[in-house]
Amino acid sequence: MSEVPHVDDNGYHQHVRASITVSNVTCHYGHQPALCDINLTMPAGHITALTGSNGSGKTTVLSALGGILEPSRGQITGLPENVAFVLQRSAVSDQLPITVKQTVAMGRWRARGMFGRLNHEDSRIIHDSLEQMRISDLAGRRIGTLSGGQRQRCLVAQGLAQRPDLLLLDEPLAGVDFEAAECIARAIEAERSRGVTIVLATHDVGQAEQCDHVVHLEQGRVCYS
Numbered sequence: 611m612s613e614v615p616h617v618d619d620n621g622y623h624q625h626v627r628a629s630i631t632v633s634n635v636t637c638h639y640g641h642q643p644a645l646c647d648i649n650l651t652m653p654a655g656h657i658t659a660l661t662g663s664n665g666s667g668k669t670t671v672l673s674a675l676g677g678i679l680e681p682s683r684g685q686i687t688g689l690p691e692n693v694a695f696v697l698q699r700s701a702v703s704d705q706l707p708i709t710v711k712q713t714v715a716m717g718r719w720r721a722r723g724m725f726g727r728l729n730h731e732d733s734r735i736i737h738d739s740l741e742q743m744r745i746s747d748l749a750g751r752r753i754g755t756l757s758g759g760q761r762q763r764c765l766v767a768q769g770l771a772q773r774p775d776l777l778l779l780d781e782p783l784a785g786v787d788f789e790a791a792e793c794i795a796r797a798i799e800a801e802r803s804r805g806v807t808i809v810l811a812t813h814d815v816g817q818a819e820q821c822d823h824v825v826h827l828e829q830g831r832v833c834y835s
């Protein structure tokens with residue numbers, strides 16, 4: 611499928627229509643295999659849920675899609691350039707000396723560079739992302755002082771601020787309260803309606819049922835998709 615990138619007034623790339631294909635991918639941590647010869651297709655503009663028990667390989671698939679982990683075999687095609695990876699909140703250290711607003715502003719680094727000056731559009735996108743996750747009142751708080759659910763919303767806001775073409779989320783609803791879950795689920799749905807391709811890892815059956823496509827992993831292999 612062809613890609614015709616065009617950035618609209620809200621910073622979103624429009625008409626990006628490449629399905630992502632994972633072909634015969636194997637990934638290792640050291641000598642230990644975590645994914646064994648997996649094949650997957652993630653349709654463009656849809657939500658794919660990765661399910662499976664602890665240690666089945668969901669985060670590893672996201673890491674490979676996000677370019678954090680290089681497959682030891684196989685290939686991944688159709689990846690867009692602008693990929694946002696929303697980590698599990700437990701991946702963020704309590705000691706991080708940055709505020710919520712600074713964390714969300716990091717979502718603009720791809721567009722402006724780490725030391726680039728944020729322009730008016732960046733400020734608006736950061737403001738909108740904070741509002742969308744209903745954490746504007748926490749903007750000045752250090753991220754390490756937030757509750758788990760507040761921290762999760764902050765990380766999702768960072769992903770939204772990146773205005774990605776592919777949004778990867780690692781267990782975005784884990785341990786969040788009903789209001790935060792609603793807020794995050796609405797944001798994911800809004801991204802999909804803008805044509806963003808979404809891949810999320812989840813243990814939440816309700817969330818998986820809402821997705822367009824479910825891939826179930828066990829012991830580093832695809833059981834069904």
Ligand SMILES: Nc1ncnc2c1ncn2[C@@H]1O[C@H](COP(=O)(O)OP(=O)(O)OP(=O)(O)O)[C@@H](O)[C@H]1O
Pocket residue numbers: 639642643644662663664665666667668669670671811
């Ligand atoms: N950094 C690492 N170093 C070594 N082994 C790892 C590392 N990260 C994950 N693994 C191993 O790789 C396998 C897949 O782990 P992964 O984190 O992808 O599973 P998961 O499905 O996301 O699990 P969970 O539901 O617990 O988040 C597991 O056997 C895990 O122990």
